[in-house]
Amino acid sequence: MTIDTGGTLRELRERKPLVHQITNYVVMNETANATLALGALPVMAHAREEVEEMAGLASALVLNIGTLSEHWIEAMLLAGRAARARGIPVVLDPVGAGATAYRTEAARRILDAVEVTVLRGNAGEVATLVGAEAEVRGVESIASGIEPAELARAAARRLGVVASVTGPVDHVSDGETVLAIANGDALLAAVTGTGCMSSALTGCFLAAKPQEPLAAAAEALAAFGVAAEDAAAGAAGPGTFHARLYDALAALDPETLDSRVRVGEA
Amino acid sequence: MTIDTGGTLRELRERKPLVHQITNYVVMNETANATLALGALPVMAHAREEVEEMAGLASALVLNIGTLSEHWIEAMLLAGRAARARGIPVVLDPVGAGATAYRTEAARRILDAVEVTVLRGNAGEVATLVGAEAEVRGVESIASGIEPAELARAAARRLGVVASVTGPVDHVSDGETVLAIANGDALLAAVTGTGCMSSALTGCFLAAKPQEPLAAAAEALAAFGVAAEDAAAGAAGPGTFHARLYDALAALDPETLDSRVRVGEA
Amino acid sequence: MTIDTGGTLRELRERKPLVHQITNYVVMNETANATLALGALPVMAHAREEVEEMAGLASALVLNIGTLSEHWIEAMLLAGRAARARGIPVVLDPVGAGATAYRTEAARRILDAVEVTVLRGNAGEVATLVGAEAEVRGVESIASGIEPAELARAAARRLGVVASVTGPVDHVSDGETVLAIANGDALLAAVTGTGCMSSALTGCFLAAKPQEPLAAAAEALAAFGVAAEDAAAGAAGPGTFHARLYDALAALDPETLDSRVRVGEA
Numbered sequence: 001m002t003i004d005t006g007g008t009l010r011e012l013r014e015r016k017p018l019v020h021q022i023t024n025y026v027v028m029n030e031t032a033n034a035t036l037a038l039g040a041l042p043v044m045a046h047a048r049e050e051v052e053e054m055a056g057l058a059s060a061l062v063l064n065i066g067t068l069s070e071h072w073i074e075a076m077l078l079a080g081r082a083a084r085a086r087g088i089p090v091v092l093d094p095v096g097a098g099a100t101a102y103r104t105e106a107a108r109r110i111l112d113a114v115e116v117t118v119l120r121g122n123a124g125e126v127a128t129l130v131g132a133e134a135e136v137r138g139v140e141s142i143a144s145g146i147e148p149a150e151l152a153r154a155a156a157r158r159l160g161v162v163a164s165v166t167g168p169v170d171h172v173s174d175g176e177t178v179l180a181i182a183n184g185d186a187l188l189a190a191v192t193g194t195g196c197m198s199s200a201l202t203g204c205f206l207a208a209k210p211q212e213p214l215a216a217a218a219e220a221l222a223a224f225g226v227a228a229e230d231a232a233a234g235a236a237g238p239g240t241f242h243a244r245l246y247d248a249l250a251a252l253d254p255e256t257l258d259s260r261v262r263v264g265e266a
Numbered sequence: 267m268t269i270d271t272g273g274t275l276r277e278l279r280e281r282k283p284l285v286h287q288i289t290n291y292v293v294m295n296e297t298a299n300a301t302l303a304l305g306a307l308p309v310m311a312h313a314r315e316e317v318e319e320m321a322g323l324a325s326a327l328v329l330n331i332g333t334l335s336e337h338w339i340e341a342m343l344l345a346g347r348a349a350r351a352r353g354i355p356v357v358l359d360p361v362g363a364g365a366t367a368y369r370t371e372a373a374r375r376i377l378d379a380v381e382v383t384v385l386r387g388n389a390g391e392v393a394t395l396v397g398a399e400a401e402v403r404g405v406e407s408i409a410s411g412i413e414p415a416e417l418a419r420a421a422a423r424r425l426g427v428v429a430s431v432t433g434p435v436d437h438v439s440d441g442e443t444v445l446a447i448a449n450g451d452a453l454l455a456a457v458t459g460t461g462c463m464s465s466a467l468t469g470c471f472l473a474a475k476p477q478e479p480l481a482a483a484a485e486a487l488a489a490f491g492v493a494a495e496d497a498a499a500g501a502a503g504p505g506t507f508h509a510r511l512y513d514a515l516a517a518l519d520p521e522t523l524d525s526r527v528r529v530g531e532a
Numbered sequence: 533m534t535i536d537t538g539g540t541l542r543e544l545r546e547r548k549p550l551v552h553q554i555t556n557y558v559v560m561n562e563t564a565n566a567t568l569a570l571g572a573l574p575v576m577a578h579a580r581e582e583v584e585e586m587a588g589l590a591s592a593l594v595l596n597i598g599t600l601s602e603h604w605i606e607a608m609l610l611a612g613r614a615a616r617a618r619g620i621p622v623v624l625d626p627v628g629a630g631a632t633a634y635r636t637e638a639a640r641r642i643l644d645a646v647e648v649t650v651l652r653g654n655a656g657e658v659a660t661l662v663g664a665e666a667e668v669r670g671v672e673s674i675a676s677g678i679e680p681a682e683l684a685r686a687a688a689r690r691l692g693v694v695a696s697v698t699g700p701v702d703h704v705s706d707g708e709t710v711l712a713i714a715n716g717d718a719l720l721a722a723v724t725g726t727g728c729m730s731s732a733l734t735g736c737f738l739a740a741k742p743q744e745p746l747a748a749a750a751e752a753l754a755a756f757g758v759a760a761e762d763a764a765a766g767a768a769g770p771g772t773f774h775a776r777l778y779d780a781l782a783a784l785d786p787e788t789l790d791s792r793v794r795v796g797e798a
Contacts, residue, residue, distance in 0.1 A: 018670045026294040026310050028558040028599075032724040037770050042724065043628070043670030044558050047601045050634035057631065057669070067294075069313040069337070071601070096309070099323065102316035137323070138284045138309030190516060192298040192308065237513025238303050247769025250722060292560040292576050333560075335579045335603070362575070365589065368582035403589070404550045404575030456782060458564040458574065503779025504569050 001177065001212060005219040005261050006254035008209045013039035013254075017059035017207035020083075021200060022046050022076050024066025024095065027193030031062075031200035037249035038223070040204040046075045052082035059207035061088055062200050063114075065106050066095035066139065073106050080114030089117040089206040089213060092161075093199035097121065098128030098136035111159055117206060118217045119155060120164040120199040123148055130155045139195075141167070149178045149266040162213045166198055170221045171266055174214040180266035181218055183225025190238035191245075198224050201249075222261040227252055229260075267443065267478055271485040271527050272520035274475045279305035279520075283325035283473035286349075287466060288312050288342050290332025290361065293459030297328075297466035303515035304489070306470040317341045318348035325473035327354055328466050329380075331372050332361035332405065339372050346380030355383040355472040355479060358427075359465035363387065364394030364402035377425055383472060384483045385421060386430040386465040389414055396421045405461075407433070415444045415532040428479045432464055436487045437532055440480040446532035447484055449491025456504035457511075464490050467515075488527040493518055495526075533709065533744060537751040537793050538786035540741045545571035545786075549591035549739035552615075553732060554578050554608050556598025556627065559725030563594075563732035569781035570755070572736040578604060583611035588618055591739035594732050595646075597638050598627035598671065605638050612646030621649040621738040621745060624693075625731035629653065630660030630668035643691055649738060650749045651687060652696040652731040655680055662687045671727075673699070681710045681798040694745045698730055702753045703798055706746040712798035713750055715757025722770035723777075730756050733781075754793040759784055761792075 018041045023031055028044055035042035045054040048071070055061050061083040063076045083090050092114070094107035107129055110116065119126065124141030127134035132154070133145035144151060148171045155163035156175035164172045170181040188194040198221060205220035206213060230248035235241035284307045289297055294310055301308035311320040314337070321327050327349040329342045349356050358380070360373035373395055376382065385392065390407030393400035398420070399411035410417060414437045421429035422441035430438045436447040454460040464487055471486035472479060496514035501507035550573045555563055560576055567574035577586040580603070587593050593615040595608045615622050624646070626639035639661055642648065651658065656673030659666035664686070665677030676683060680703045687695035688707035696704045702713040720726040730753060737752035738745060762780035767773035 020670070024310070025291050025557050026298055029562065029724060030295065032558055033770065033774070036722055036724055041670050041672050043631070044556070044599050045628070045632070046599060047634060049602070050600070050632040053632045053634070054670075067310050067312060068316070070315075096311070099309070100311070100316040100319045102313060102319070138286070138307050138320075140307050190302055191512075192295060192302055235513075236510070237516045238299065239509040239512030239514075239516075242299070242512070243509045243771040243775045244768070246723075246771030246774070247767075248771075250769045250771075290576070291557050292564055296561065333576050333578060334582070336581070362577070365575070366577070366582040366585045368579060368585070404552075404573050404586075406573050456568055457778075458561060458568055501779075502776070503782045504565065505775040505778030505780075505782075508565070508778070509775045 001215045003215055003218060003263050005222050006257040008205055008219050009223060009252060009257060010254040012204055012208035016041055018043055018057060019060045019203045019207055020054050020058035021062040022079055023064035023196060026066055027196040030193040031196050033246050034197040034249060035200050035204055037246040038201055038204050046072060048075050048078055051075045051079035055079040055083040056086055058088060060203040062091045062203040063110060064093040064095055064196055064199060065103060068106055076110055077113050080110060084115045089210050090114055091118045091120055091199050091203045092116045093196060094121045094125045094129060096139045097125040098134050099138055104128055116161050117213050118164055118202055119159060119161040120202050123151060123165055123167055126155050126163060126165050127151055130158050153178050162217050164217045166195060172214060172218045178266040179218045179263055181221045181225060182262040183222050185228040185232040187232050187238055187241045188228050191242045218263050222263050223252055226260050267481045269481055269484060269529050271488050272523040274471055274485050275489060275518060275523060276520040278470055278474035282307055284309055284323060285326045285469045285473055286321050286324035287328040288345055289330035289462060292332060293462040296459040297462050299512050300463040300515060301466050301470055303512040304467055304470055312338060312341045314341050314344055317345035321345040321349040322352055324354060326469040328357045328469040329376060330359040330361055330462055330465060331369060334372055342376055343379050346376060350381045355476050356380055357384045357386055357465050357469045358382045359462060360387050360391045360395060362405045363391040364400050365404055370394055382427050383479050384430055384468055385425060385427040386468050388461060389417060389431055389433055392421050392429060392431050393417055396424050419444050428483050430483045432461060438480060438484045444532040445484045445529055447487045447491060448528040449488050449495060451494040451498040453498050453504060453507045454494050457508045484529050488529050489518055492526045533747045535747055535750060535795050537754050538789040540737055540751050541755060541784060541789060542786040544736055544740035548573055550575055550589060551592045551735045551739055552587050552590035553594040554611055555596035555728060558598060559728040562725045563728050565778050566729040566781060567732050567736055569778040570733055570736055578607045580607050580610055583607045584614035587611040587615040590620060592621050592735040594623045594735040595642060596625040596627055596728055596731060597635060600638055608642055609645050612642060616647045621742050622646055623650045623652055623731050623735045624648045625728060626653045626657045626661060628671045629657040630666050631670055636660055648693050649745050650696055650734055651691060651693040652734050654727060655683060655697055655699055658683055658687050658695060658697050662690050685710050694749050696749045698727060704746060704750045710798040711750045711795055713753045713757060714794040715754050717760040717764040719764050719770060719773045720760050723774045750795050754795050755784055758792050
């Protein structure tokens with residue numbers, strides 16, 4: 001496993017992979033714009049009539065349960081199975097798992113039915129899904145009864161995924177190695193959907209580096225964190241930070257990116 | 267009743283209440299970001315399977331009929347009843363009541379079935395719901411055949427709510443007192459969803475001051491108006507004003523806020 | 533036919549026409565804000581219970597299939613027929629036609645059932661609908677086997693519409709005349725929903741100049757392109773460009789607009 005964030009980003013911008021996203025109403029515009037700014041092509045499609053066809057055209061699929069209803073879960077299951085049948089990587093963002101039984105169950109149904117490649121969530125959400133103690137208030141993780149590095153490793157093992165647990169420091173694990181990513185800025189927590197954006201960008205990096213999901217997941221968070229650092233410099237608050245975040249994603253320079261990435265084994 | 271906008275804001279930022287919002291597709295991102303920027307935690311959830319549980323976890327519930335359909339009305343009724351059964355305040359934003367019969371009826375169904383705490387709308391929408399003459403074009407209030415102070419008082423009495431009627435000057439009433447709030451900026455009318463944001467922020471202030479809904483509703487509009495004044499200073503138009511509005515909400519200073527608030531009895 | 537972009541814009545701002553939009557979840561906020569910034573009034577409504585009434589109140593209807601499902605197609609058919617029965621112009625944006633069979637069929641169903649005034653799409657989408665070879669990846673046009681000027685003319689003739697094909701240079705045709713519009717900026721392709729915005733603005737211009745759909749469609753693209761040029765000057769990337777785009781739409785000056793418009797017969 002090699003962390004080469006700049007190299008993966010260069011590859012992604014050359015190939016412009018299509019990333020199919022079935023996500024929540026709150027952040028659709030934001031994750032599409034983050035995907036475009038990074039250099040990939042987003043497509044949003046949720047109708048049962050077309051999700052299998054669309055997933056089959058894509059280089060990665062991102063499932064996000066942030067504003068669920070029954071039809072959407074069914075579409076996610078259809079798309080997820082279609083993607084995996086063709087070897088396309090799948091990211092699951094279990095938004096709000098632990099907050100309501102419906103969300104926890106929906107996340108479990110998807111994990112059971114779809115061979116998820118990367119599970120990207122906050123500590124409370126991921127802890128809920130591995131059966132550890134957690135407190136989730138709405139879509140915010142308040143507390144988890146387990147250290148994040150250990151949580152990432154445990155989730156990877158028990159759920160058979162690469163687990164990507166974001167927080168002040170992010171932790172990504174395949175069940176053996178745990179990588180800690182220390183990029184980012186506190187303003188990320190002041191804008192809704194930045195967690196969802198990190199899942200979308202995880203899909204983009206997986207599309208460019210499907211054979212190494214652990215590295216791709218870590219690189220996605222590192223790149224997003226560096227962009228957040230750039231966006232925060234000069235931002236007057238969460239609104240201008242948010243606009244500048246897309247500028248910063250578009251301006252990420254593959255040549256210098258790895259000099260700024262702070263990834264290490266945890 | 268005491269207007270203490272800074273004190274309520276300080277309380278809100280310490281407690282970070284969860285504000286459950288069942289709102290329209292157009293503004294979900296915007297009301298979530300306004301809620302976060304102010305200092306509370308938003309959660310969007312509309313599935314019938316989870317709205318009662320989510321509303322029960324929240325400190326306030328905001329219902330907004332801006333992009334209606336039948337499933338969403340049912341979810342609003344379920345969530346609204348669950349919230350009131352637990353004493354959680356409910357804000358209703360009757361977007362477009364008066365424009366189509368479906369919207370007028372939906373707003374009436376919610377007012378009949380849910381003990382709404384604060385009804386926050388424009389003059390045309392509120393006038394429609396009290397049976398006064400009104401002209402609503404789409405979601406814009408064009409004319410109302412009644413003075414806004416009197417309209418707020420009449421709506422409060424007839425509908426058994428705190429009525430919050432926004433416009434160039436806002437008027438809030440519990441049926442006895444009428445408060446006029448003279449903060450704000452004309453650019454608010456150039457950005458979609460600023461009315462919806464004012465409803466979301468009303469929910470936030472109610473969550474921090476549930477025992478005084480009249481004061482909380484007035485404080486919410488005053489705080490939002492002050493933020494709009496700050497955002498407008500230096501904005502080059504509606505787009506940069508919009509980004510700066512979140513900066514300004516986050517930068518509201520509880521120490522100095524009341525010196526800028528223009529609230530008085532009408 | 534006279535191109536008088538400034539004159540149509542002045543008319544639009546005086547009348548503030550209501551533009552009913554049944555559009556996709558990704559861009560609803562953006563097309564509403566573009567409509568408001570230009571000077572018209574947007575309304576989003578998709579429930580079968582109200583779309584006919586709302587369309588009947590509007591001066592133009594914009595249908596956009598970007599995030600389809602069956603209920604939404606039905607609503608579009610109902611609204612489209614109601615609009616045309618009252619002589620209200622209808623814009624169709626066939627987002628992603630050619631990417632999946634479901635989207636291609638949905639666009640065809642609407643074209644068959646509704647007398648569409650202007651079809652606004654990218655080259656791949658429009659080529660798909662005239663039966664020409666095309667490559668559409670997600671919602672991006674990759675290639676079309678026909679020159680854009682000829683494509684616009686052929687689409688207008690075969691589909692009985694004014695065809696508005698956007699790209700680096702836009703082409704609009706009524707089947708006889710083909711107009712080329714050379715305004716715009718490359719940053720438009722870095723922000724999601726700018727194609728959808730151009731469809732919404734086409735609806736605004738049609739509302740102001742319904743008797744001349746070819747000229748109105750060209751003027752809408754020219755005005756949007758000029759705004760994009762203004763927004764790009766000084767933007768640091770796609771995020772700040774996006775915020776500045778609304779500023780620029782609001783700042784368009786009817787007095788000087790036509791001196792900047794680059795429209796000519798192709």
